[in-house]
Amino acid sequence: MTDKITAELRTEFGKGAARRIRRADKVPAVLYGHGAEPQHLSLPGHDTMLALKKGGSNALLTITIEGKDQLALAREVQSDPIKGFLEHIDFVAIKRGEKVIVDVPVVTVGEAVRGTVVTTPLGELRIEVDATKIPESIEVSVEDADAGFQVNAGELNLPDGAVLSGIEDDEAVVIVAHAPTAEQLDAELEQAEADAGIERDEPEVSEAE
Template identity: 30%
Template structure:
């Protein structure tokens, strides 16, 4: 499901113009990439609610600029330091034939039924919550599932073990194979085992 929202062309630019827009309940924004950059104004209320959705940050979006639809990705969001107010949004145009690079959230599943939790008294520590991927826009997943069903006490799941959809590649940063999730023994469980050992 593609998320669509509306925008209008913004003629006036500069700090004063942006301030007036915000007072009127609008957000200044820009669409750039493959062609001329286009200054736009967006409805603050509509975008504030969309920004609260995980999918809005990791999906191909459709922006309707006065009747002309453009396919874009959200690239940057500027927030007010202490108010719940969006100050500026950057969008990048998407070409269906060009690969994109984007952070995709991880969804952890079956942690409560894993042997580490059920039998080992462990907690699952989520070391990272998103991964960088590269793919064509049509292959972009909204999220990647991390299945914890077989995780044993003391074991970890690494980035290289994540199941990726066809046409999607991981973008590696630096050396090694980062840990995604680890089964960590809870201190209370260790203390209980120790006490049982002493009693025996």
């Protein structure tokens, strides 16, 4: 199931028209795809924001345009950096059963052994997947994992029919290592300061009277 949003076709363009749309609590948007001419739309602001939050970074919506439903994948979402309201959205039209290439966040769950640190070198994983089966994230359990634990891309549980895109199977996705000691952190800081040309002040030593 996807969230359904009713859109209006836009006939006015430019910055002034976009401002008027946003003042009416609506969002200007464009729908591309399948060789058709781009459709310039106006969407209800509140409902659209809720649908995007629910769907995550690859939200799939059903957009109703003049009575006809169209599956659409959010490709680029622009929002105001201070106030947070939606400024503009680019959608790509999708046919049911069609596969798309998307970037999905990698999320670790559970707690690794004390004294270790968990890193996710990739952060996101690029996969080719059915547009209606895009996961919000790809979870990797690190429960009780000790230093030396590693999960590679080819070992992940992907949605049915999904495949990696542009990533080798042996590429590390999650790594658990020993946490650095205070001495190691200080040494790394000193090296970074030296590389940046920063000199530390030597502590003053008072002479005994």
